[in-house]
Amino acid sequence: MRKAIHKTLVIAFVAALIVGCTAKGEDPGTEFSPQMYHSTAYEPLSQVVDESQGDWLDSNPEDGHGEFYNSNPYNAHGMTMREPVEGTVRRGKYLPYRIAKDSVAQAAGLINPYEGNPDIIPQGKALYDRFCDHCHGANGEGDGLVGKVLLGIPKYNVGATKELPAGHIFHVITHGIRRMGAHGSQLSEDERWKIVSYVQTLQNQ
Amino acid sequence: MPKPYHLVAICMAIFFSTPVLLGQESDSSVVETDSAVMVNDTDDVFDPNVVSAGKELFDNQCAVCHQMTKRVVGPALAGISDRLEEEWLITWIRNSQQLIGSGDEYANQIFNDYSKLTMQAFDLSDSEIKSILTYIKSETANGSAVEDVVAVSSTTSVSVPQEDGFFTAVVVMIIFSGFLILVLLILIRSVITKHKKEKHFNEHGGSVIDLNAKEVSFLKSNAFLGLVVFIFTAIALKTLIDGAFSIGVQQGYQPTQPINYSHKVHAGDFEIDCNYCHTGVKKSRSANIPSPNICMNCHTDIKNVGGQDGISPEISKIYAAVDYNPDTREYGTNTKPIEWVRVHNLPDLAYFNHSQHVDVAEMECQTCHGPIQEMDVVYQYSNLTMGWCINCHRETDVNTKGNGYYDNLVELHNEKSKEPMKVEDIGGLECAKCHY
Numbered sequence: 001m002r003k004a005i006h007k008t009l010v011i012a013f014v015a016a017l018i019v020g021c022t023a024k025g026e027d028p029g030t031e032f033s034p035q036m037y038h039s040t041a042y043e044p045l046s047q048v049v050d051e052s053q054g055d056w057l058d059s060n061p062e063d064g065h066g067e068f069y070n071s072n073p074y075n076a077h078g079m080t081m082r083e084p085v086e087g088t089v090r091r092g093k094y095l096p097y098r099i100a101k102d103s104v105a106q107a108a109g110l111i112n113p114y115e116g117n118p119d120i121i122p123q124g125k126a127l128y129d130r131f132c133d134h135c136h137g138a139n140g141e142g143d144g145l146v147g148k149v150l151l152g153i154p155k156y157n158v159g160a161t162k163e164l165p166a167g168h169i170f171h172v173i174t175h176g177i178r179r180m181g182a183h184g185s186q187l188s189e190d191e192r193w194k195i196v197s198y199v200q201t202l203q204n205q
Numbered sequence: 206m207p208k209p210y211h212l213v214a215i216c217m218a219i220f221f222s223t224p225v226l227l228g229q230e231s232d233s234s235v236v237e238t239d240s241a242v243m244v245n246d247t248d249d250v251f252d253p254n255v256v257s258a259g260k261e262l263f264d265n266q267c268a269v270c271h272q273m274t275k276r277v278v279g280p281a282l283a284g285i286s287d288r289l290e291e292e293w294l295i296t297w298i299r300n301s302q303q304l305i306g307s308g309d310e311y312a313n314q315i316f317n318d319y320s321k322l323t324m325q326a327f328d329l330s331d332s333e334i335k336s337i338l339t340y341i342k343s344e345t346a347n348g349s350a351v352e353d354v355v356a357v358s359s360t361t362s363v364s365v366p367q368e369d370g371f372f373t374a375v376v377v378m379i380i381f382s383g384f385l386i387l388v389l390l391i392l393i394r395s396v397i398t399k400h401k402k403e404k405h406f407n408e409h410g411g412s413v414i415d416l417n418a419k420e421v422s423f424l425k426s427n428a429f430l431g432l433v434v435f436i437f438t439a440i441a442l443k444t445l446i447d448g449a450f451s452i453g454v455q456q457g458y459q460p461t462q463p464i465n466y467s468h469k470v471h472a473g474d475f476e477i478d479c480n481y482c483h484t485g486v487k488k489s490r491s492a493n494i495p496s497p498n499i500c501m502n503c504h505t506d507i508k509n510v511g512g513q514d515g516i517s518p519e520i521s522k523i524y525a526a527v528d529y530n531p532d533t534r535e536y537g538t539n540t541k542p543i544e545w546v547r548v549h550n551l552p553d554l555a556y557f558n559h560s561q562h563v564d565v566a567e568m569e570c571q572t573c574h575g576p577i578q579e580m581d582v583v584y585q586y587s588n589l590t591m592g593w594c595i596n597c598h599r600e601t602d603v604n605t606k607g608n609g610y611y612d613n614l615v616e617l618h619n620e621k622s623k624e625p626m627k628v629e630d631i632g633g634l635e636c637a638k639c640h641y
Contacts, residue, residue: 004434012441018448023455023585028550032453039553045491046547077542130478135503142269145475150506152270152278159266160328178323179278181502186484 035059038068042080047071049078097189101175101182110167114197124198127191131183132199140202152179156202164203169196251343259340262333270324273344279319283345286338295334300326320534453552459584460546465519470510473578479570487564490557494545497527505534548583555591556639566604598633602626 023029031037034057039046047070054067071078089096099107114120129138135153137143142153154161173192176182187195270278285294289311297304297312301324304312329337423429471477480486485493500523508531509517516524516531524530528537551557562568571577575586587593602625605611611626618626632638 004431004438008434008438008441011438011445015441015445015448018445018452022448022451023458025457025459026461028455028458028460030452036554037453037550037552043553045494046550047544079542130480134475134477134481146477146503146507149475149512150503154269154325155265160325176502178325179506181505182498183502185496185498186481 035067039070042072043070044081047078047080097174097184099171104168104171104175104177107167107171108165110170112166112170112193112196114193115166117197120194120197121201124194124196127187127195128198131187132195135180139205140199150179156199157205162203166196166200169199251339251346255336255339256343258333259336259338262329262337263340266327266329267337273341274348278322279324280315282341283348286342286345291335291338294338295331297324298327298329298334302326320532454588454590455550455585456588457584458548459582460548462546462582463544464522467581468577468583469579469581479577486559486570488560490559492559492563497523497543501527501529505529505531548585549589551589554640556641565608566601594639595634598628601628603628603631 021030034054038048038054048068049071051065051069053069056066058067070080072080075082084090114124128136132144134144135142135147135150136156137147137153140156142155144153147153156162170192171177172180173187173195174182174184174189184192267282271280271282273283274281293309293311301312301316305316471482472479479492482495482499483492484495484499485491504520504523508520509515510520522543526541526543528539529535530537562573563570573587573589577583577586603611605615605626614631615626618630622630627633
């Protein structure tokens with residue numbers, strides 16, 4: 001009986017030790033094979049600035065920092081991610097949109113590549129629901145949940161807003177206007193034109 | 206001791222009377238709102254036709270930025286005709302920027318006072334603008350009534366009684382269930398005492414002491430000790446095995462972030478779509494941590510939480526990161542990144558692509574990330590182990606609807622099998638799909 005109790009106590013002790021390895025709260029837990037978890041190459045969405053991280057299992061001490069250090073000393077703040085070089089052009093369908101933020105009148109003449117294409121409306125609506133709805137409201141009445149806090153969001157189908165041309169809407173999504181922020185970094189030009197198509201149906205409702 | 210049925214009767218009475226009380230409460234708030242609106246409609250001084258035309262124009266075109274007695278985006282407009290000439294107002298409403306450009310002193314002053322926010326130009330006729338001004342005059346004349354409407358129609362004052370009602374209901378429910386438990390306990394106790402009394406009577410008083418002596422000898426018996434050791438060992442082993450499987454699994458990891466950002470407020474209360482900030486989720490491998498320019502789309506103007514004045518210390522951390530001055534609405538060049546702590550650390554040996562799951566398979570974010578719209582601080586919800594991935598790939602039907610890419614695959618699959626096509630049928634279990 002004594003032996004059985006001793007065995008049990010040993011098992012309980014080991015169990016308690018191992019339970020301590022579990023992730024909880026601030027503690028990510030123990031890694032099983034850390035070298036397989038941590039990338040040696042630069043990881044754009046993670047960064048380890050502390051050079052001593054992973055000292056205890058360093059496989060190449062000659063580089064002067066621990067195994068887990070992942071940070072590019074040549075970038076500002078040691079970031080592993082960089083903004084594109086100014087003036088570079090993304091490969092794809094459209095040339096970059098060059099009309100400056102202040103020249104909204106210039107944009108009025110732009111033509112929507114999806115002009116008169118009703119098949120694109122559902123896609124525009126899907127994008128509108130994800131990117132515009134929370135301020136402008138489901139029907140473009142400025143009554144979205146965030147819009148009610150932000151205030152000052154015009155209805156699409158009233159007064160001067162009703163008459164705004166496609167190019168103007170595209171420009172405003174890209175650069176923002178008055179209190180609305182620029183959404184060019186969140187939406188491709190193609191997506192912006194799809195939203196324009198849908199917003200124009202809301203103007204005429 | 207009170208009789209149990211009396212207690213039950215009292216509880217029932219309390220319980221059934223509450224809905225009546227609650228109903229009265231919510232009714233009274235409705236009555237208040239109605240009466241306030243009624244007061245507002247009494248007006249004889251101004252031509253009612255002009256006022257109603259002005260009201261319509263005001264509600265559609267001005268109300269988004271202006272209220273009568275409260276500064277919103279633009280100034281409060283009550284008494285505006287006493288402060289400024291009608292001619293000036295007409296020029297301003299038609300094209301405020303032109304008036305500012307012409308060097309008009311007051312125009313420039315008001316422009317600067319309101320953080321250089323441009324008021325949009327309105328293509329309205331003289332008579333339309335005059336009707337709006339008449340409407341504002343009539344509202345100014347009803348000053349007190351306007352205040353009432355503002356106070357009553359604001360969401361907080363109406364919702365408070367409802368919350369009170371809910372609270373009362375919960376309290377009553379708790380009291381009621383407490384009473385029920387009490388009654389049950391009393392009943393059980395009385396049954397036991399009755400039983401004991403009978404036993405005592407039968408065994409002539411010695412039974413209780415005998416029973417205790419038996420209990421002690423039973424506790425010392427080998428059989429009992431063996432059973433205890435067995436149960437303890439089983440629990441310890443189970444803990445050990447569970448613990449061993451949790452090594453390298455970060456489920457439950459909930460690090461403190463540099464900004465006290467709440468997904469519950471943004472995605473839950475305000476229903477902002479995940480994709481609005483996590484822009485890569487339908488386009489690339491990573492969902493992306495949003496850059497602060499996306500925060501600034503709303504937080505240039507939303508400077509504090511819960512409608513409080515001033516700047517919240519958490520939001521000022523965004524301003525510091527993008528070097529933004531909320532007073533001048535201008536950005537500097539001294540920017541620095543916000544160092545968020547990564548929550549989901551998939552090992553470097555495994556490849557995962559968000560767009561394949563979210564865009565192609567049209568999966569909800571919550572399937573893997575859990576109730577993120579209820580989390581103030583994000584934690585890792587799923588265990589993200591290989592077994593977990595594989596299991597889902599075995600169970601999940603491929604979303605082939607409206608996707609031409611899958612047409613031939615579905616045709617071939619249907620020739621061989623009557624089951625719907627699972628992810629494992631198109632190579633979802635192949636090693637090199639995720640490890641290469």
